[in-house]
Amino acid sequence: MRFTIKKCVAWGGGLTTAQDWQAFAQHEQSLSQTQELPALKQMPAMQRRRLSPFAKLSLHCALEAADDCLTTVPSVFASRHGDLAKTSKLISDVASKEVLSPTQFGLSVHNAVGGLFSIYTGNKAPMSAVSAGEDTFFTALLDALCKLNSNDYKQILLVFTETKVPEIYQQYIQQDELDIACALLIESEQESHHQSQQTVFELAIEEKIPQENSAEANESARMQVLDFLAFYYSDNLQTLVESKRHLWRLARIADQK
Template identity: 40%
Template sequence: MRFYVNNFCYLSAENKTMLSDERHCFDKSDLPKLDWVSPIQRRRLSAFTKMALHCASEVNSERANCPVVFSSRHGDLHKTASLLDSLALKESLSPTGFSMSVHNATAGLFSILTNNQAASNTVSAGKESLLMALVDAYAKLKSDNLDQVLVVHCDQALPIEYLGYQDEKQIDHCLAMLISKSIATGEELTIERSEKKPLNEDALLPHGIMIGQFLRSKNSRCLLQGRHNNWSVKALT
């Protein structure tokens, strides 16, 4: 795949003090303020949704009617875990909480709040969720004759109850990119698959963080380890 990243926004709690349960999480005071969202709506938003809406809005600041591909490995798992706790205690579920726990809730909310009437979809593909979102966005650029696609990836550190299943470092993060197939003002990238080989311990970082760090650093190459193969991300400009 070859495309241009015309704009990006990256948030990560990787530099926050690690909690005793091995997670890097944003404090409530660290989360984006979302001044462009009405107060009554902001109060209903989870940390996951605030991160995703902030990065998406920063990248598409002109509110262009742009197709969107959201991705997340776990979705708003903290909200889902809270709902499961309520079920276990035989308590009634919050209708708002339930509606915002589904995997594509943030994508729908972004469309409503920004009046974005273009198509959107949400991808979940395990550790490679962001990469598969980029594959989907690239396919849209090539087949639908689109000028650009907004890609948004968001994940949080797992709730304590799920830490026994972790296979990567647990860090709150979000990455949004506005990609196109023709040069504008951005950086040209290629993404290629290769045979799976052991990588260094950075392979334990979520792909969203590794690509976010790569875009910030202006390095020429980033290697990612997937389930069945490795991926090479290269900057050509």
């Protein structure tokens, strides 16, 4: 499936600008486990104060990437674990037989940030939420491309967000976690024909055939979103990202003139 990316915004690991991510792709800058949250100054202070770190990361990248189509662009919001800090607190409250907060429950589900984005921008376009384990980022990209093509959308917004899981769940995590969000404003190859210097990308997926008598494969230690950003901000023509179940192939086809 071919597509172009009109805008990419990422915030995580102490890297907040395109220049930071370019340096990361060139192995000139490393990721940090500590970072400041985005200021989100475009939102009223009353609304900002109610947002969790997960929501702040997600909304910052979504608002920046959507740019001048904030109110009309369809979207796909993706996260493996969602705002698990909120969910964990609700589970703890259930165990303690405390009264649950309907507001906190509503903000803990996977499509909550998409709803907040819709409310703040007045965007009534279709929105979906994706969670697919280790393959969440590329599955969400595939979902966005399918929607883009089947509905003849001009653009679609993909927003991926992940924060480190609470300590009680750390023993179950195989990946090196990071607080990170990445938003892509995606266009079809045809839509971008009239624009200059637009790179065309192609995404392909291959099923892995399990080998007999082989031990169960481990997940990749690196998050797929980092594989994507390292490729996007490099000059490489292709990258292969392997997971337990799939082999994702992302290629840079051409620069349209």
